[in-house]
Amino acid sequence: MGTVQYPLTVLYCGNCTLPIEYCEYHPEHDKCKQWLEKNLPDEFEKILIVNDALDEEGGEEKKRQKRGGKGVVKSRKKEEGPKVVYISRAPRGKKKSVTVVQGLSSFDIDLKVASKFFGTKFACGSSVTGEDEIVIQGDVKDDLFDVIPDKWPVIDEDFIEDLGDQKR
């Protein structure tokens, strides 16, 4: 029923003769551990626990490895940004250019209706060329910044992004 009292004196390792807390720095640390396990099993346990804790914290070297290597890969969610209408100019032929409008359908705008509207408005050809793309035959890019918000007030001029000239 008595509790075991450990002497407060320093315990020395039978293998390397160093105080046991320094054993781990001894080249024959493995032999030290064997000796400890055999002769001072309680101390051996304690040291094991301490070493485990050190592994958790990481020695200097480990810390450095963690800082440098183990990159925290935060999966960046693709934020659904605000709806945007993209307008760009694309060359057609030597002198002509067309205007490409993308993103209208994200404002629930019927592309066919929009295309027809542009054709009428600018008196030129206009057609739906993709899932969310209208090509207007003519350089009307600058006009669109006024025309689109006028026609569809839900699309503020700020929602229209000028992608500039498309390169071929």
Ligand SMILES: [Zn+2]
């Ligand atoms: Zn030792």
